[in-house]
Amino acid sequence: MGKKIKVKGKYSPLGLDIGSQYIKAFQLCHSRGRILLSNYMITRTPESVVQNGIITDPKAIVKQLPIRMFRNRKVNIAITGHDLIMRQIELPLMSVKELSEAIRWEAEKHILIPVEEAVVDYINLGERVTREGMVQQILLVVAAREVINSYMDTVKELGLYPLAIEVQPLSLIRLLAVSRLFSESTSESEPHAKKEKATTSREKKNALVLEIGWEKTTLVVVEDGRYSFSRILGIGCLEFCEQVERSTGVERQKSLKLLHGDSAFMQPGVQDAADILLKEVQRSLDYYFSQMQNRGKKIANFYLLGGGGKINGIEAFLGKGLQMKPLALNPFSFIDSHPHFALSDLERDASFLCVAAGLALRGWLR
Numbered sequence: 001m002g003k004k005i006k007v008k009g010k011y012s013p014l015g016l017d018i019g020s021q022y023i024k025a026f027q028l029c030h031s032r033g034r035i036l037l038s039n040y041m042i043t044r045t046p047e048s049v050v051q052n053g054i055i056t057d058p059k060a061i062v063k064q065l066p067i068r069m070f071r072n073r074k075v076n077i078a079i080t081g082h083d084l085i086m087r088q089i090e091l092p093l094m095s096v097k098e099l100s101e102a103i104r105w106e107a108e109k110h111i112l113i114p115v116e117e118a119v120v121d122y123i124n125l126g127e128r129v130t131r132e133g134m135v136q137q138i139l140l141v142v143a144a145r146e147v148i149n150s151y152m153d154t155v156k157e158l159g160l161y162p163l164a165i166e167v168q169p170l171s172l173i174r175l176l177a178v179s180r181l182f183s184e185s186t187s188e189s190e191p192h193a194k195k196e197k198a199t200t201s202r203e204k205k206n207a208l209v210l211e212i213g214w215e216k217t218t219l220v221v222v223e224d225g226r227y228s229f230s231r232i233l234g235i236g237c238l239e240f241c242e243q244v245e246r247s248t249g250v251e252r253q254k255s256l257k258l259l260h261g262d263s264a265f266m267q268p269g270v271q272d273a274a275d276i277l278l279k280e281v282q283r284s285l286d287y288y289f290s291q292m293q294n295r296g297k298k299i300a301n302f303y304l305l306g307g308g309g310k311i312n313g314i315e316a317f318l319g320k321g322l323q324m325k326p327l328a329l330n331p332f333s334f335i336d337s338h339p340h341f342a343l344s345d346l347e348r349d350a351s352f353l354c355v356a357a358g359l360a361l362r363g364w365l366r
Contacts, residue, residue, distance in 0.1 A: 005035055005178065005334060006366035011072040012038070013163055015171075015359030018061065018077070018154070020050040021214035021237075022307075026356035027070050028364070034336040039069050042352055053081020053147045058154035067158050075160040076359040077151055078168050080216065085110050085142040086167060086230055088125070090135040099136075107142050119148045123170070125227060128293070139227065141167055163363055169220040169230040171358030172209055172305065177225055178361060179331045207301045208324065210281065211354060212308025214238055217277065219284050221299065229294075231284040235277050237308045243269030264312040274314060278321040285322075301327045305354045331357065 012028040029038040046060040125137040209220040221229040244255040247268035
């Protein structure tokens with residue numbers, strides 16, 4: 001396989017991604033220098049159990065997720081939702097104590113609820129030089145305490161030990177970094193690799209990532225392989241289904257089937273939903289490029305993930321509308337075959353599992 005991953009312990013933490021439509025759980029293991037799949041599961045989320053990012057009935061999640069399938073009781077879990085706030089800010093260099101106080105003041109500028117009802121966290125993205133001097137780039141993350149408590153209650157009901165609660169963009173970037181590391185090491189051994197290597201390292205480290213989920217789309221800009229910008233867009237597969245249903249009168253199961261058929265874009269309503277998604281993506285990118293530090297930058301490539309990535313024709317439509325090249329990605333290129341699991345099954349389900357897999361890698365990589 002070329003490059004090796006160094007990990008801590010035989011089994012990774014369980015990566016748990018609880019969405020409004022599906023629950024995804026994912027775990028890896030390490031054996032004789034190889035990364036193997038320990039187990040994974042995709043199951044339906046009970047109806048109305050996740051509302052506005054809040055898990056309303058933790059016991060219903062427990063009934064759907066047989067936790068005995070997994071070895072490690074430690075878990076990393078992802079949160080999302082329209083009320084989740086992620087903002088990239090810049091602050092002068094200061095001590096950790098001063099930074100914590102400054103973060104609290106910054107959070108109050110961005111939230112509509114009392115700060116006492118919110119959980120505020122941040123990630124230091126590094127430093128950069130500006131006209132005013134050296135500053136540190138901070139990713140500010142704010143979530144309603146009610147949301148966090150609902151996830152913690154669920155973890156407790158499952159009998160698991162929480163290691164981290166993470167926002168989805170960071171999970172996606174972690175998986176992307178590991179999978180591209182192995183994809184590139186494989187491509188270097190192929191014919192003409194030397195000619196293509198410069199293009200790979202120069203262009204593919206800057207990319208747009210779109211993960212189209214059921215109710216929302218996670219947009220992430222990756223620059224030089226690192227987080228640069230993200231937005232949660234209020235449109236996902238549900239919008240496509242509802243547009244088709246309003247236009248044709250069909251029921252949900254039929255609209256889903258039409259979306260994954262060979263002529264999805266010929267179905268009434270699909271183009272309307274795709275136009276809304278494209279407009280939201282372009283609006284977010286316009287904001288990104290309007291920032292002083294991003295003016296003049298270009299993004300030539302994008303990765304399409306999530307269940308919505310399976311809508312026939314959506315990749316080509318977005319590529320044309322954004323004037324970007326879609327890049328193929330096997331997010332599990334670093335996983336070796338296992339006698340108990342068919343890699344073809346994992347690849348079939350890959351678009352649903354990216355966040356959960358990124359969570360499983362958190363804290364396990366050396």
